[in-house]
Amino acid sequence: xxxxxxxxxxxxxxxxxxxxxxxxxxxxxxxxxxxxxxxxxxxxxxxxxxxxxxxxxxxxxxxxxxxxxxxxxxxxxxxxxxxxxxxxxxxxxxxxxxxxxxxxxxxxxxxxxxxxxxxxxxxxxxxxxxxxxxxxxxxxxxxxxxxxxxxxxxxxxxxxxxxxxxxxxxxxxxxxxxxxxxxxxxxxxxxxxxxxxxxxxxxxxxxxxxxxxxxxxxxxxxxxxxxxxxxxxxxxxxxxxxxxxxxxxxxxxxxxxxxxxxxxxxxxxxxxxxxxxxxxxxxxxxxxxxxxxxxxxxxxxxxxxxxxxxxxxxxxxxxxxxxxxxxxxxxxxxxxxxxxxxxxxxxxxxxxxxxxx
Amino acid sequence: xxxxxxxxxxxxxxxxxxxxxxxxxxxxxxxxxxxxxxxxxxxxxxxxxxxxxxxxxxxxxxxxxxxxxxxxxxxxxxxxxxxxxxxxxxxxxxxxxxxxxxxxxxxxxxxxxxxxxxxxxxxxxxxxxxxxxxxxxxxxxxxxxxxxxxxxxxxxxxxxxxxxxxxxxxxxxxxxxxxxxxxxxxxxxxxxxxxxxxxxxxxxxxxxxxxxxxxxxxxxxxxxxxxxxxxxxxxxxxxxxxxxxxxxxxxxxxxxxxxxxxxxxxxxxxxxxxxxxxxxxxxxxxxxxxxxxxx
Numbered sequence: 080x081x082x083x084x085x086x087x088x089x090x091x092x093x094x095x096x097x098x099x100x101x102x103x104x105x106x107x108x109x110x111x112x113x114x115x116x117x118x119x120x121x122x123x124x125x126x127x128x129x130x131x132x133x134x135x136x137x138x139x140x141x142x143x144x145x146x147x148x149x150x151x152x153x154x155x156x157x158x159x160x161x162x163x164x165x166x167x168x169x170x171x172x173x174x175x176x177x178x179x180x181x182x183x184x185x186x187x188x189x190x191x192x193x194x195x196x197x198x199x200x201x202x203x204x205x206x207x208x209x210x211x212x213x214x215x216x217x218x219x220x221x222x223x224x225x226x227x228x229x230x231x232x233x234x235x236x237x238x239x240x241x242x243x244x245x246x247x248x249x250x251x252x253x254x255x256x257x258x259x260x261x262x263x264x265x266x267x268x269x270x271x272x273x274x275x276x277x278x279x280x281x282x283x284x285x286x287x288x289x290x291x292x293x294x295x296x297x298x299x300x301x302x303x304x305x306x307x308x309x310x311x312x313x314x315x316x317x318x319x320x321x322x323x324x325x326x327x328x329x330x331x332x333x334x335x336x337x338x339x340x341x342x343x344x345x346x347x348x349x350x351x352x353x354x355x356x357x358x359x360x361x362x363x364x365x366x367x368x369x370x371x372x373x374x375x376x377x378x379x380x381x382x383x384x385x386x387x388x389x390x391x392x393x394x395x396x397x398x399x400x401x402x403x404x405x406x407x408x409x410x411x412x413x414x415x416x417x418x419x420x421x422x423x424x425x426x427x428x429x430x431x432x433x434x435x436x
Numbered sequence: 437x438x439x440x441x442x443x444x445x446x447x448x449x450x451x452x453x454x455x456x457x458x459x460x461x462x463x464x465x466x467x468x469x470x471x472x473x474x475x476x477x478x479x480x481x482x483x484x485x486x487x488x489x490x491x492x493x494x495x496x497x498x499x500x501x502x503x504x505x506x507x508x509x510x511x512x513x514x515x516x517x518x519x520x521x522x523x524x525x526x527x528x529x530x531x532x533x534x535x536x537x538x539x540x541x542x543x544x545x546x547x548x549x550x551x552x553x554x555x556x557x558x559x560x561x562x563x564x565x566x567x568x569x570x571x572x573x574x575x576x577x578x579x580x581x582x583x584x585x586x587x588x589x590x591x592x593x594x595x596x597x598x599x600x601x602x603x604x605x606x607x608x609x610x611x612x613x614x615x616x617x618x619x620x621x622x623x624x625x626x627x628x629x630x631x632x633x634x635x636x637x638x639x640x641x642x643x644x645x646x647x648x649x650x651x652x653x654x655x656x657x658x659x660x661x662x663x664x665x666x667x668x669x670x671x672x673x674x675x676x677x678x679x680x681x682x683x684x685x686x687x688x689x690x691x692x693x694x695x696x697x698x699x700x701x702x703x704x705x706x707x708x709x710x711x712x713x714x715x716x717x718x719x720x721x722x723x724x725x726x727x728x729x730x731x
Binding site for chain 2: 143149151195198199201202203205206207209210211213214217220221330334337338341345381382383384385387388389390391392395396399
């Protein structure tokens with residue numbers, strides 16, 4: 080175990096806690112860059128989806144993991160990002176314009192949703208945001224002059240000026256770069272006074288108000304930031320699949336995003352990436368293990384969602400801190416060896432009436 | 437048909453649908469009052485109830501009423517087991533854990549239904565004693581299927597109200613809903629109350645599913661109607677039993693009227709638009725009590 084001596088407050092909020100961490104991240108980055116040489120196109124395509132879902136996951140993580148506000152409406156922000164970018168590029172707009180526009184428009188809608196959400200928390204917020212997601216889905220379906228309704232929008236292969244992203248690895252690099260930028264931006268937001276205010280709100284609304292954090296301001300801001308990142312993710316998603324219609328953005332997407340942050344581990348940006356890896360690779364894993372299953376199960380179309388639902392349940396029952404939490408526990412075990420106590424990570428439970436609204 | 441009759445007709449059908457919403461919302465409310473958890477898999481209880489009744493009627497040849505009782509009863513047992521095996525260990529965990537768990541449970545159950553031979557992904561019909569009959573009053577027309585929903589809901593509400601008022605366990609459940617700690621001090625087994633709550637709520641869901649099945653038919657996605665009952669529960673204040681029913685009926689009538697007089701598509705989201713307005717204007721709902729936040 081290492082002990083750090085901190086000589087000023089800025090050392091507490093450094094981007095990299097230890098110098099060695101920096102080299103590990105650099106190594107990971109190098110590995111990510113060389114992956115297209117090592118694996119085939121199909122895997123690269125899946126990796127691209129991981130990057131896209133990670134970006135959206137980082138967005139929801141800021142809201143749910145760091146500000147403590149649950150949202151079942153992020154499919155709407157994802158959809159708004161996707162449609163904004165699709166409509167701009169199809170009108171001949173530049174991608175470099177469409178990408179920020181997708182994020183900013185989602186962010187603005189996020190502010191609009193954030194305002195009524197100020198008065199709600201917990202369950203009510205979950206229900207309200209779910210309602211919002213249904214409303215946006217219906218608008219996409221009915222506002223046919225703009226969204227073409229259920230026919231959907233078919234996009235051309237993305238190109239920036241004369242450079243087209245016509246191979247899997249080219250789009251992978253684009254998604255990877257945006258993911259890295261997203262994480263750096265999110266990391267910097269989170270260590271700034273804004274981010275620390277958000278974390279304070281998560282830990283105790285009353286206490287944070289008492290030290291001068293304006294709840295309306297920061298909760299709306301959290302919604303806006305979160306929607307911004309999710310919109311960027313949606314924009315990339317639209318260009319990756321090149322065809323979008325309202326059916327691609329049902330409540331299932333919200334559930335997937337929420338699964339990403341909860342299975343990945345609430346309250347860490349690592350968690351968003353781990354969760355995305357889990358959610359994207361789980362169907363692959365199920366397909367791979369299909370050969371070893373009895374014929375009855377192999378032929379079922381419902382097998383995949385069943386296992387998906389089961390995995391979500393098992394994770395929440397047995398590893399509520401998610402994949403990142405499990406990693407921390409393993410690391411802690413070896414750091415403290417042989418002094419590890421079993422109850423170190425046991426959570427306190429509340430049996431009395433919780434705060435309702 | 438005159439305009440007034442047309443409106444009345446829409447309102448009648450709305451009330452019938454609203455009763456279903458109300459029953460499902462009641463399931464939400466009971467669980468929320470006791471355990472502060474919302475069961476997002478409540479719609480799947482409807483699906484299970486409808487499918488069990490379908491099996492009993494079609495394959496075992498039971499009469500409708502026996503199937504109704506038996507399916508509701510078996511759903512109650514299912515709710516009991518569910519609480520014991522899955523949800524008990526989550527008491528006191530944060531909201532999003534439980535929300536996510538019940539969503540996962542819903543996905544799991546729905547896919548499980550599609551795997552069972554004979555159930556599958558197809559749509560099934562259910563034989564009822566009130567098919568193809570209707571009551572006529574002047575120009576108004578109400579088919580027996582809808583009338584049965586309204587009447588059975590009323591009967592069920594009376595039974596439930598008596599249960600909460602006159603039985604010992606019903607009073608214990610009300611006490612637990614008011615204050616868990618005080619209930620424990622008075623010698624009430626709160627865990628047992630939780631079990632019974634889940635039992636009743638699952639049975640209610642199943643009952644609603646069976647009532648609904650002559651109208652929408654039995655298929656694996658009828659559980660999505662459960663999500664439309666959530667606005668009903670919120671409108672009623674999420675804490676009150678009459679509130680849930682009234683909320684359900686308001687949502688049902690609004691949807692029915694929106695289906696007739698408003699542009700296509702608004703019918704499906706009318707419930708959520710009401711929901712968002714209620715949450716902005718009066719978050720404690722029609723029948724809710726505003727609680728002060730304590731530090």
